[in-house]
Amino acid sequence: MNPASPPNATPFESRSRLTQPLRLHAERLDADLQAIAPRHHEAANAFARWIAEHYQPGEPLHAVVVCTGNSRRSILGSSMGNLAAAFYGMPEIRFHSGGTEPSAFNPRTVSALEAAGFGVEPTGAEKAPGNPEYRVSWGDGFEVLEFSKLYSDPVNPQEGFAALMVCNEADAGCPIVQGASARIPMPFDDPKEFDDQPYEAEKYTERRDEIGRVMLSVMKLAQELIARASAR
Template sequence: MNLYPTLQSHIEQAQALSISQERKAVLQVLIDYIQKKVDQDQVINLNYICTHNSRRSQFSQIWGKVAAEYHGIDINSFSGGVEVTAFNERAVASIKRFGFKVSKDGEGNPKYFVFYSDDADPIVTFSKVYDDATNAPTDFAAIMTCSHADENCPFIPGAEARIPVRYEDPKAFDDTDQEAIKYDERSLQIGSEMLYLFSKVKKIQK
């Protein structure tokens, strides 16, 4: 798979970031879940969940899919929230800066088609509730990317695992001179951690 050159350079940048032992311990729970699925030759469905499904969960869905492809792990990557808003335009601008090619369909809560290679289908993403019909209804890991969703959704129907992997919200910097920097910083962190965790999954030799 040939990644777009700008994206490839940002992946190399993400891989060079240091991840603390504390964060590695958080990620290990998700690594173990994915490894068990690989070992049992089962479909891997990951649903990244945040309150509005507008920033962190969208970054996670996109980077999760790309990182899995990069390391040769076959997954289905989804995202959702507890209410519908829209994929925030600031977050969309950030992924464009990272080298993803993006097309938009509709207004209000548009669908975005996020391309990372001419050799792969785009990632289709838009704001939706976690149990939207486009997401896996059962046998998925609910990955809680924000504290609000984690604390206010004590039960996720259909999830076989619930794994908190929380990130700080770049929304705090909206309309400031730090906005683009902080969105890119959060995206790069998520990319770094997704690349790290999929690098730790051992594929079965067939």
């Protein structure tokens, strides 16, 4: 493990910058980490170890969350990852999203993020017909422009990032992620199968929070690993 300092002396300064609804939402998820499915433990541990090995306070560290269409799970993953990083005092860890067959930022994903407290505002721009751009924000100074795109799009990091494969199709169809220093399969069920059913909102909420718990657990463990390495 490379030597690294522990996160900032005031590790939760970035937590104070989160919107109150999102801070409270993250607190609720963080209190329920035991609900994480066993199938996600190995991936969460691998990602936390990668963060601990590469983290340097104040220096950006990137992760790209990848699914097929870059419309649901990957955007939920990047958004909840950015929330978790700020909640645990490491906003230098920056999450991006991408796909192997991009489509559009799904309106159901927009609704699920807004329900948790994210700001999701259309910019008025379209990257392609039917593929609008949104400004996603989660606190004071925390925002990103989000739209459906290839994981290798120029707006995403091109090297030295962790690639999180959150659907089996993207994992199988993209065995090598060019430029990634780590490729971590972390599959989640697709909420798309519940579209246009009476409980679709409940299923999108379920997936958002399932991903959120995993991301929070990753940040918590990464912080612990960094502290242990610093104490040696």
